[in-house]
Amino acid sequence: MNPLAYLTYLFEQLPNIDxxxxxxxxxxxxxxxxxxxxCRVYNNN
Structure with a gap:
């Protein structure tokens, strides 16, 4: 998980949902x- 991308997405979406x-x-x-x-980080192993 990319925390910055996830939180940005979360704060952009929350005001627009029920x-x-x-x-x-x-x-x-x-x-x-x-x-x-x-928002995802994939493991290359």
């Missing part, structure tokens, strides 16, 4: 498959 909907919040969790690739 925070009362758990499904919408689940999409923002660090292990969500819907996060942008820029």
């Amino acid at each position: 925070t009362t909907d758990p499904g919408e919040l689940d999409k923002l969790l660090p292990w969500s498959a819907t996060l942008p690739i820029a």
